[in-house]
Amino acid sequence: MIELKSVYKSYNGTVNAVEDLTLTIPKGEIFGFLGPNGAGKTTTIKMITGILNPDRGTITINGIDAQKEPLKAKKQFGYVPDSPDIFLRLKGIEYLNFMADMYDVPKEVRKERIESLANRFEMSKVLSDQIQSYSHGMRQKIVIMGVLVHNPSVWILDEPLTGLDPRSSFTLKEMMREHAESGKTVFFSTHVLEVAEKLCDRVAIINRGKILYCGSMREMRQHFKENESLEKIFLELTENE
Amino acid sequence: MNKFLLLTRILLKNGESALSLGYKKKSRVPAVLLPFLLLLAMLPFSFMIGYLVMNLYDSLLPVHQEGTILALGFVAISMMIFLFGIFYVINTFYFANDIETLLPMPLTSAQIMGAKFTTVVLYEYLVEAIIFMPLVIAYGIKSGSGILFYLYSILIFLAIPILPLILASIIVMVIMRFTNLAKNKDRMRVIGGMIAVVLAVGGNFLFQYYSRRSMSAEQLQELFLQKNSLIHLVSSLFPTSRFPAEALVHSTNLQGLANLAIFMGISLITLIIFLFLAEAIYLKGVIGISETHAKRKAYSQEELASLTKESSPLTALLLKELRFLFRTPAYFMNCILSNLLLPVVMVIAFILNSGELSKLPDLLLRFLEGNTGFVQSIVFLFSVFLGSANNIAATAISREGKNFYVNKYLPVPYLTHIWAKLLSGVIISLIPIILVIAALIVLIHPSVLFIFLSSMTAVLGILFASLVGVLIDLKYPKLDWANEQRAVKSNINGLLSLLLNSLIAGLTVFMMFRLDVPAWTGYIVLLGLTLAYNLILIWILAAKGEKWFGQIEA
Numbered sequence: 001m002i003e004l005k006s007v008y009k010s011y012n013g014t015v016n017a018v019e020d021l022t023l024t025i026p027k028g029e030i031f032g033f034l035g036p037n038g039a040g041k042t043t044t045i046k047m048i049t050g051i052l053n054p055d056r057g058t059i060t061i062n063g064i065d066a067q068k069e070p071l072k073a074k075k076q077f078g079y080v081p082d083s084p085d086i087f088l089r090l091k092g093i094e095y096l097n098f099m100a101d102m103y104d105v106p107k108e109v110r111k112e113r114i115e116s117l118a119n120r121f122e123m124s125k126v127l128s129d130q131i132q133s134y135s136h137g138m139r140q141k142i143v144i145m146g147v148l149v150h151n152p153s154v155w156i157l158d159e160p161l162t163g164l165d166p167r168s169s170f171t172l173k174e175m176m177r178e179h180a181e182s183g184k185t186v187f188f189s190t191h192v193l194e195v196a197e198k199l200c201d202r203v204a205i206i207n208r209g210k211i212l213y214c215g216s217m218r219e220m221r222q223h224f225k226e227n228e229s230l231e232k233i234f235l236e237l238t239e240n241e
Numbered sequence: 242m243n244k245f246l247l248l249t250r251i252l253l254k255n256g257e258s259a260l261s262l263g264y265k266k267k268s269r270v271p272a273v274l275l276p277f278l279l280l281l282a283m284l285p286f287s288f289m290i291g292y293l294v295m296n297l298y299d300s301l302l303p304v305h306q307e308g309t310i311l312a313l314g315f316v317a318i319s320m321m322i323f324l325f326g327i328f329y330v331i332n333t334f335y336f337a338n339d340i341e342t343l344l345p346m347p348l349t350s351a352q353i354m355g356a357k358f359t360t361v362v363l364y365e366y367l368v369e370a371i372i373f374m375p376l377v378i379a380y381g382i383k384s385g386s387g388i389l390f391y392l393y394s395i396l397i398f399l400a401i402p403i404l405p406l407i408l409a410s411i412i413v414m415v416i417m418r419f420t421n422l423a424k425n426k427d428r429m430r431v432i433g434g435m436i437a438v439v440l441a442v443g444g445n446f447l448f449q450y451y452s453r454r455s456m457s458a459e460q461l462q463e464l465f466l467q468k469n470s471l472i473h474l475v476s477s478l479f480p481t482s483r484f485p486a487e488a489l490v491h492s493t494n495l496q497g498l499a500n501l502a503i504f505m506g507i508s509l510i511t512l513i514i515f516l517f518l519a520e521a522i523y524l525k526g527v528i529g530i531s532e533t534h535a536k537r538k539a540y541s542q543e544e545l546a547s548l549t550k551e552s553s554p555l556t557a558l559l560l561k562e563l564r565f566l567f568r569t570p571a572y573f574m575n576c577i578l579s580n581l582l583l584p585v586v587m588v589i590a591f592i593l594n595s596g597e598l599s600k601l602p603d604l605l606l607r608f609l610e611g612n613t614g615f616v617q618s619i620v621f622l623f624s625v626f627l628g629s630a631n632n633i634a635a636t637a638i639s640r641e642g643k644n645f646y647v648n649k650y651l652p653v654p655y656l657t658h659i660w661a662k663l664l665s666g667v668i669i670s671l672i673p674i675i676l677v678i679a680a681l682i683v684l685i686h687p688s689v690l691f692i693f694l695s696s697m698t699a700v701l702g703i704l705f706a707s708l709v710g711v712l713i714d715l716k717y718p719k720l721d722w723a724n725e726q727r728a729v730k731s732n733i734n735g736l737l738s739l740l741l742n743s744l745i746a747g748l749t750v751f752m753m754f755r756l757d758v759p760a761w762t763g764y765i766v767l768l769g770l771t772l773a774y775n776l777i778l779i780w781i782l783a784a785k786g787e788k789w790f791g792q793i794e795a
Contacts, residue, residue: 049650052794074652086644089568090561093540093548100549101557102651111549124539130568133535 001027001185002048002077002154007057009043009209017043019209021057025187030180032200033189036238040209041189042082045158048187049079061154075103077154078147082162082189084139092127092134092142096149103150110149117145120171136163144172155179157188161195173199193230207238244348248356252339253363283371291375298383307384308469312486314376315397319405319479321372322365326402326409327441328574329361331434334410335417336571336726340527354519358410365402373398377489390492393501397485400508404481407515413437414518417526434574442586481507554653558661559668565640566633566665571726572640577669580631584673588680609691614763617698618753621771624699625746626739627670628706632729634666635710635738638718638793640728645720645793655790659711659782666707667700674699694764701771702746708778709745710738715789745774 002025009018018040025031035041046052048059050070059066066073087095093114100110118124121141126134131142140163147155155176161169176186176199190196196203197217204214213220220233294310301307334357343353377394380386413433420433472486484504491497540548552560566572609616629635641648648658678695681687714734722728729735749770753763 046646051646051649053791071652071654074650079650081646086647087561089565093545094564097549098557098561101552102554102653104554105551107549107551110551111545114549115545125537126535128538128540129535 001025001062002156002187003058003060004044004048005058007044007047007059008055009047009052010055016209018047018054021206021209021211023204023211023214025185027185028180028183029201030176030186030199031188032196032203033187033206034191034193034196034203034234035189035206037191039207039238041206042158043209044206045079045156045189049077049156050074075150076152077156078150078152080140080144080147080155080157080160082158084136084143084163086131086143088132089130091130092123095131095142096127096146099146100149103152105150113149113151114145117148120175121145121168137165137168140164141168148175154185155187157186159190160188161190161192193234197230205234205237212237245352245355248343248348248352249359252356252360287371287375290372291379294376294379295383298380305468306471307380308486308490309471311376311380311489312472312482314372315401315482315485316479318369318372318401319482322369322402323405323409323479324441325368326361326365326406327413327437328579329364330406330410330413331417331437331574332571332726332730333357333361334413334523335527336574337724339724344524344528349520350524351516351520354523355516358406358515361406362402365406366398369398369402373401380489386489386492389497390489393488393492393497396501396505397488400505401485403508404511405479407511409437409441410515411518412440414522414526418522420526431570431573434570435578438578438582442582442589555657555661555664558653558658559664562637562661562665563668566669569725571724572729575726575729576631576633576636580627580633580669581673581676583627583630584676587677591680591684609687611760612763613694613760614756614758614765614767615750615753615760617694617764618750618767620695620698621702621767622743622746622750624670624674624702625706625742627673628666628703629710629735629739629742631666631670632732632735632738633669633710634663634707635714635734636719636729636732637662637666637711638714638790639720639722639732639734640725641718642720642722642725642728645718648790655787656783659715659786659790663707663711663782666710667703670703670707671700674703698767698771701775705771705774705778706738706742706746708775708782709742710734712778712782713738713741715786715793718793720793 002023004021004023007018007021008016010016021040021044023044033041033044043052047054048061048066050066050073053067061073061076064073064076087098090098096114096117097110100114105113114127115124118127121144123138123141123145126138131139134142140160144157144160157176160172164172173195176188180186180201200217202214202216203220205212213223215223217230220230294314297310298307301309334354337357340353377391377398381390381394384390416433416437469490472483472490481504484500484507488497488500488504491500566576638645648655674696678692678699682692717734719728719732719734749767753767756763756766758766
């Protein structure tokens with residue numbers, strides 16, 4: 001569960017990237033975070049993950065205050081950044097083991113997890129190579145594997161499906177569903193409305209740092225016209241701002 | 242030609258050259274001014290050279306060998322440019338990953354090469370000016386030369402770096418042409434860089450060795466009888482250096498003009514040959530430079546078990562730092578290989594001169610043991626230099642670049658990240674120290690006590706230098722770079738750390754020299770000082786490190 005209460009963030013003290021943002025992402029749900037480019041999605045995610053400090057407001061993850069107990073809060077989630085071009089000079093296996101060390105994953109568990117993740121994402125044959133040699137989709141997969149290796153209860157994914165081939169995309173969506181159904185939290189941002197429509201239990205639409213809408217897909221449909229596509233709703237919402 | 246100028250301008254603007262020292266656009270100091278600031282910082286050094294030249298002139302004038310000063314200066318400049326050039330050429334021609342953006346454009350490789358070469362030459366002018374200007378001005382004043390002397394000087398100034406740089410470029414291009422055939426490009430490029438440096442240093446030594454051997458005492462005496470005849474001897478180290486020297490010495494008559502013409506001609510011809518050669522081999526060596534080797538082979542159960550061992554976050558982070566330093570060609574060349582260069586040169590020099598050294602030990606040993614305080618302060622200075630010259634600590638944060646944010650979300654205290662970075666710098670800086678101490682043990686058999694004290698001083702010196710570097714980089718990280726080469730090569734933090742470190746260590750040595758106390762009292766003062774430096778810096782790091790690290794938002 002992720003809770004943001006009246007969170008503010010400005011850059012250079014003038015432009016408000018995020019303004020009075022209050023958001024609750026409950027357990028057992030896949031929560032989609034939608035918005036046009038530059039709406040404040042990534043800024044919000046960066047504040048939740050501790051990459052940026054909010055100017056005001058509180059953020060808690062599974063009830064742990066991210067400002068007061070940052071290390072404990074960081075152990076609650078796994079984060080997949082929007083660019084997978086990280087740790088390029090490490091071999092796949094070295095990266096996974098590095099992440100396991102960062103999150104204190106015991107030896108007995110980590111080997112088994114790495115193996116099963118590698119099988120599921122069809123990455124067994126590339127673990128011995130440097131990430132540098134991977135394609136974009138493979139890099140995306142190794143970053144996701146690095147997150148899953150410590151089995152976090154909260155998943156935070158920034159545009160996770162970009163660049164994945166259909167099979168891996170299917171696998172990830174399947175895993176997101178399994179994770180939410182086991183009573184845990186999945187929070188992800190996306191541009192692809194079809195994905196949000198098919199996958200999410202609830203969505204929030206953000207524009208210019210403010211939440212325009214937050215609720216279940218069904219409520220949203222009822223709120224607007226029953227048969228209107230999400231695309232149309234999205235365009236209407238973000239246009240009038 | 243237009244495309245060539247355009248490309249040169251873009252490359253300079255884009256900061257691919259070392260001229261822009263890693264400043265962002267919004268920086269208070271315009272990037273254009275930085276080279277001049279650097280020159281200003283080197284002014285004391287230039288004055289020293291001018292002073293030396295004037296003194297040399299006075300003592301060489303009675304034997305009519307004053308022209309030798311010019312030859313000596315030009316040889317030194319050429320050598321320096323050649324050695325620096327090897328690094329710059331590898332960096333700009335091969336490690337600045339702009340080539341994949343340039344290849345799809347309608348440019349010939351001579352244009353690309355010409356533009357890249359020009360950026361390197363422009364940088365070398367900066368380095369050259371530090372020695373060339375005081376040399377020529379001091380000589381000009383002393384000899385009362387006319388306007389022609391200075392006009393010739395300007396032409397010579399412009400032409401001097403071309404030859405040594407082309408030499409460096411050709412060596413590098415040929416090596417890279419062959420290393421590019423290998424599958425594992427990263428590794429081969431690193432090896433290629435090493436071969437180039439070894440060839441350059443080794444060739445240099447052989448040349449010196451033979452040119453010293455080939456001259457008998459009678460020949461020397463005979464040489465002294467002719468006016469400025471030593472120019473020939475001195476410039477045998479870098480043969481083309483005699484032409485500019487002769488041109489300036491005889492600037493008033495036709496002989497000078499002829500020599501100038503020969504020199505300019507040689508430079509022009511080599512430039513043309515170079516461009517043809519570049520057309521023929523450069524692209525073959527650089528295409529596919531960013532491809533990486535991949536085996537695509539699954540691990541066995543046993544391999545997987547041994548590769549998934551558990552370690553503490555500090556160890557894991559340290560290992561990550563070291564892997565990045567060794568595997569990234571630009572880091573390996575600029576941080577690790579250059580770090581080894583000085584001690585290797587020293588050790589080779591020791592060995593080549595071991596014949597003469599063998600008579601020394603007793604005297605040297607007595608001095609070493611008798612002046613512990615002063616000698617150890619020199620060891621301190623040397624280790625501080627080694628600890629900061631490799632730039633590892635002073636670019637530790639900067640090297641993370643745009644991926645710095647990753648450190649922020651990992652559930653590890655920021656201080657652990659900082660310690661890991663500090664340790665990586667300390668460990669790599671210790672390698673050359675161990676090499677030099679090993680060479681000393683073999684060559685002059687110092688006492689166990691001397692080795693112990695020196696090792697301790699060296700560790701303290703390296704720790705001190707690394708702490709200064711990490712603190713500077715922590716406070717002012719330069720995360721906005723386009724390729725790895727810029728993170729280490731054109732990062733002002735490296736220069737700042739080197740200057741600050743040299744200043745503090747230099748003052749310490751100066752003080753020890755002036756103190757003139759008994760050997761052991763001196764040593765205790767030094768030990769107290771170096772311990773205090775380190776403790777203060779560690780205290781600052783522990784108190785502020787976490788906060789500064791947290792403030793970095795990229």
